[in-house]
Amino acid sequence: MSGATNKANLQPAYVLHSRPYRDTSLLLEVLTPEFGRVGLIARGARGPKSKIRALLQPFRGLLVSWSGRGELYTLNNVEEVTPTRSLHGDGLASGFYLNELLMRLTERHDPHPRTFSGYVRAIEALAVGAAGPRALRLFEKYLLEDLGYGLLLDHDAVTLEAIEEDQLYCYEIERGPVAAQTCVGGVMMRGHSLISLHNDELEDPDSLQEAKRLMRSVLGWYLGARPLRSREMVYAVVDGGIGWSRDDEPR
Amino acid sequence: MGYSPLIDRLVESLRCLPGVGPKSAQRMAFHLLERNREGALALSDNLRQAVEGIGNCRSCRTLTEHDQCSLCASDRRDRTVLCVVETPADVLVLEKATGFRGLYFVLMGHLSPLDGIGPKELGMDLLLDRLDQGEIVEVILATNATVEGEATAHYISQAARSRGIRSTRIAHGVPLGGELEYIDGGTLSHAFADRRET
């Protein structure tokens, strides 16, 4: 980063993570459309008289202003866009999953406008408890695109022909879908699901399920060996406690 | 500085206290040495004894110098109700402010996946063992009103439900004496959503 002063005024933002900084401050990681992930210091936010601490909770749509130079900026002002409905229960676990993905896969100061809008839609869907899985899959798709790992979804990686609804494909990571009847080391998908994901539809349960398997496999590739901790947030009845329920995947 | 290595070391040690920077640490050191050597000795004795003698209660994990804390050992507490809190300080606050007669369980933190703290790191298995023993009929979730506190409460409530144990969450909302106009939107929406029959 250069020595120039960086300033932003009323930038839309969501807090992804916060941790104590010095005695009474917080070090925040926020997601913004124009500046990507930004590290901000909220001075005095942990003090007993702090009025902004409640605002600085994750999953609340904020407008933030900052200034400073270097890697970390100083938060000057924060307000809430509109009172946000808070996340509850499993929605909260899915919210942590989104934040963990962003913390793990994005770098500071890389702008990700599509990821941001996908994030806002996912948080809103999780808050009302409807269409959460669809919003999560679309968020994952936009995130991969913004990171430069966009999925090939509209044509066969070998023949370059358009994906056919009724054909079966083997999706190979970093290559794309290849028409096949068997699939080793890839994810088997119906053409219909690929097209549905390509068009941001995902309205039928089968497409949703196949898109989830594809995303899990692709994201797992980029995340590497370290597992996502947010998967442990939901109490799993089947294995007696520690871990993720049934499908071992955020909804 | 530098004319007395012992003073330097004392100043440096005092800086481990929260809110104490180099200036206040120096003030404290000189105050103790110039005006209150007796107090300083008592402080150092008590500090050493406390650090060496205090561990965690084997039942609820709060801080105690005994194997089991006085609340867990008492025969006057209701052993069927368990209140789950994040820190030992929360136990003190609730004991003072409420007439709660049950027992506590201190998590010593909360679930925080982005900080690498999952159920295992939090020692959730000790709490689950406790629920499995069959004595408890109600779990009161008194974790903080943060997203992590909320997620932790949700996790425990699911564990309780799967064992047929009732779980309740302390209410969050408008503080006593609070005027609606001055309450932040999140608190107000929470209070609104959690409204009850009157």
Ligand SMILES: [Zn+2]
């Ligand atoms: Zn105890």
